[in-house]
Amino acid sequence: MTFKLSPLPYAESALAPAISARTMEYHYGKHHAGYIDKLNQLVQGTPYARMPLAEVILKAARDKAASDIFNNAAQVWNHDFFWRSMTPGGGGSPGDVLARKIAADFGSFDEFAKAFAAKAAGQFGSGWLWLIADDARLQIVSTSNADLPMVSGKHALLTCDVWEHAYYLDYQNDRAAFVETFLDKLANWEFAAERLAERRSAGTGERARMTGR
Numbered sequence: 001m002t003f004k005l006s007p008l009p010y011a012e013s014a015l016a017p018a019i020s021a022r023t024m025e026y027h028y029g030k031h032h033a034g035y036i037d038k039l040n041q042l043v044q045g046t047p048y049a050r051m052p053l054a055e056v057i058l059k060a061a062r063d064k065a066a067s068d069i070f071n072n073a074a075q076v077w078n079h080d081f082f083w084r085s086m087t088p089g090g091g092g093s094p095g096d097v098l099a100r101k102i103a104a105d106f107g108s109f110d111e112f113a114k115a116f117a118a119k120a121a122g123q124f125g126s127g128w129l130w131l132i133a134d135d136a137r138l139q140i141v142s143t144s145n146a147d148l149p150m151v152s153g154k155h156a157l158l159t160c161d162v163w164e165h166a167y168y169l170d171y172q173n174d175r176a177a178f179v180e181t182f183l184d185k186l187a188n189w190e191f192a193a194e195r196l197a198e199r200r201s202a203g204t205g206e207r208a209r210m211t212g213r
């Protein structure tokens, strides 16, 4: 076993009712754990088995023969990042530094929230919604399937999983209600602020930091 499932930063029931324990049981215990199991099967006996997770992602992204490895490795990283992007009692407006940055780059927090919701609505099929720091500016981007900002050298601050498995048990097909709840009740702005501070102090050093084991 090369890669291991990281523990959740809170109990499976800690985000309820915004995200039910049953959703977490399946999302973390089946989907996330499933990506780990599949990744371990795929890398067995290959050079990827000896690499940190971020290196697997970056190398496999450039290797057409390794698309399955890329997809499973990226989904492991994305889910780890998603769990840390939420916190019990989270949501609402961020703290001072990030609030000022969001106001500067989006006009206001409300404008940011509208743009985040619109991006979620416009995402066709499965994917991820991200707040990223691109050079000096914050941006909202979406990625399809397992894709993630790291591959294009972008630094993620926060993510929301918009695959149906993230919300279907609790919200059925109402992705908009899930994304609204993510912003109102779940977003871990302290984590996003820490990620912004890392970006400012270390440039883009994603490859060095995210050893991912």
Ligand code: FE2
Pocket: 027, 031, 079, 161, 163, 165, 166
């Ligand atoms: Fe997911």
